[in-house]
Amino acid sequence: MSWVTTTLSSSLGRKVVMSLTGLFLCSFLIVHLVGNLQLFKGDEGQSFNEYSYFMTHNPVIKTISYLLYSSIIVHALMALALTRHNQASRPIKYAYEKPEANSHWTSRNMGILGTIILIFIIIHMRTFWYTMHFGPVVLNGETITAGSIPEVTYDGEPIKNLYAVTTFAFSYLWYVALYVLSMVALSFHLVHGFQSGFQTLGLRHKKYSPLIEFVGTYGFGVVIPALFAAMPVFIYLKVHHILF
């Protein structure tokens, strides 16, 4: 199996790990987005709560979720290792550089953007994932439920009311702002990251590369982060009866 370790420890092999985990996380974003679009429904969260129940109880989804957690960890750790290796490749820096003349800012700052996203994921999972699994709901030093998540009953079956947790979290302006700014970082990260993932795998072709570039720039760079950012904004406006 030495060829496997040789491959994975080479600079190209490490990039392949970045690419595969990154593209898997991109596919997750689509699923996560489509599911969460139910927050926009005017049914006081019923479909969102039922969807959340399904996602946390379906064995296939649960298995994939472990793959997802490990992808985030591997992607971040590999990025750290690569960044250290890359920095060591130029021990003496230039006195005067003009990088904007030959490359985009996003492509040179994937590490910084990724760090912002990682911090966001930790906060995001603390607020929702941790609360969902381990309750109670504590936010901003204020406990909103004593021991567990509030429950809601649909068709005689009580399930966790995650919609209530969501609307509570997004009733704070600073928390909404944090999400919107994180989605800006996500946008810049994906504009470069999505296309780059294909390049690393050697998937570059006259016929398909323009499509990959289009999907990366407008799909993952604009539409997905914009819809994600719209959720906290929408809920904030709704909770405070500003627009809806």
Place this chain on the structure above:
Amino acid sequence: MNIALKVWRQKNSQTPGKMVDYKLSDVSPDMSFLEMFDVLNEELSHKGEEPVAFDHDCREGICGMCSMYINGRPHGPETGTTTCQLHMRSFNDGDTIVVEPWRARAFPVIKDLVVDREAFDRIIQAGGYVSVNTGSAPDANDILIPREIADEAMDAAQCIGCGACVAACKNASAMLFTAAKVSQLAVLPQGHAEHQLRAERMVAQMDAEGFGACSFTGACSVECPKSISLDHIARLNREYLGAKLASNNV
């Protein structure tokens, strides 16, 4: 033209270097950048000072010897140009020009602006050749190669090994160089026979030399005096992955 220069001076690889200021007057806009350095060195010699050491050879943009990092860009502000083909008309009267050597762990400074680029030679030695005896040049049309394939190989073969790609890359990665050298042979029938082993060996050597990984910023291709395309990096990735998965080298 009157110009001010900030040039990296370093006695040898053991001594730390520093930026030194020089002033030059009556510089002709038609001079090449290297000719401007010749004038500077002439003046320094007359004053009894050590001239600035810099690499150069053909001064026609094809040998790949010249290597100056000028105002934050390898080979200066023009695209598709080597330092020897850069002219002073690309600058303005009164400009301050900062000149540094290539910066990479794999390219240690020998003196002033001269760096050791033998790491590139060792990458070539690792597999950038066709090892079977191909005899003398074949007759025309003996080996049929479609025009597009020949063009593709030629695009990669334009690489002069100057190292601007490494100098431009934020990671000091040698991917564009290695990709060009793998590509130029992989697409042709003579080179295809050994394409798997070649990709594996050249990438291993590239890593061993201490170059960084590719972040796909595209800086290498923009700064490459021969404008070698990022397509070749994708091919190298394909060649390497394919070889690792399918070759018989365990």
